[in-house]
């Protein structure tokens with residue numbers, strides 16, 4: 001399968017190898033090494049991204065804008081196939097893209113220090129700032145309703161009605177915890193109609209492994225551009241808070257290990273604001289902490305919904321995996337909420 005993809009890029013089989021790469025849940029990723037260069041190859045999950053050419057459209061839109069207005073900004077665009085396309089479609093296999101591997105760059109899988117959080121937040125802020133001049137209407141929505149908490153709530157309610165009965169019956173306590181947090185949904189409903197909140201082109205997947213660092217551990221740029229689409233800043237700020245605050249991540253099954261680090265919180269704020277200060281309204285800035293609640297809560301709902309729907313979206317690596325992840329996120333949510341008075 002990979003060899004037919006690589007041929008489309010003009011690679012000769014005997015000089016190229018491909019090994020699985022990264023920990024993403026949705027797309028398949030490989031590192032491809034040729035005699036001269038290294039690349040990242042991705043197969044787009046078209047059950048999730050229903051129209052992959054929309055992804056290519058958005059990346060092209062951003063690449064053109066950045067080349068014109070911010071020529072020094074590092075933006076990793078896909079390598080063209082020999083036929084000049086940004087993507088390769090192999091019938092029966094799906095859509096593939098190849099990115100150059102940026103020499104001297106590396107990624108990190110977890111935030112160990114506040115400095116890393118600062119660097120990453122700066123990169124995501126810079127990204128949004130540099131593309132602020134693009135008309136939002138020109139950017140496609142690659143996953144409709146992706147970070148729409150109202151929709152995620154409906155999907156959860158539906159799963160409670162029509163999902164796996166045996167699984168639902170054991171969940172009374174978890175459902176009680178979820179319903180104790182519905183005020184997060186109420187705030188989101190207000191945000192959607194508040195003119196102080198702008199739709200911008202957001203990244204929507206701001207985990208630290210989506211930032212490239214240089215040899216001196218300075219942030220270089222952001223990667224993983226599939227979920228670029230119109231959204232609110234709370235998606236990007238929130239997913240940084242969700243995934244950086246705790247050293248233990250969403251896979252941790254010992255929930256006592258979930259923590260919220262104040263120095264990391266301050267570092268995310270500082271790095272993000274250094275770039276986004278003049279972009280965000282005062283009302284938006286006041287919702288920075290809320291952004292964390294919003295994303296952690298939504299991720300808890302998404303994992304729980306998937307558990308009730310027999311893991312059709314995320315899959316599971318062991319029985320009950322998505323339930324563990326949902327409980328993990330609820331534990332993080334409770335710990336984060338406790339900080340509101342102290343941090344805000």
Ligand code: GN1
Nearest residue numbers: 023024025026027048205227250299
């Ligand atoms: C998915 O595939 P990955 O790991 O980059 C998901 C994110 C979730 C994340 C949870 C398209 O991202 O929204 O936050 O899993 N992406 C999609 O680990 O659903």
Ligand code: MG
Nearest residue numbers: 024026205224
């Ligand atoms: Mg991703």
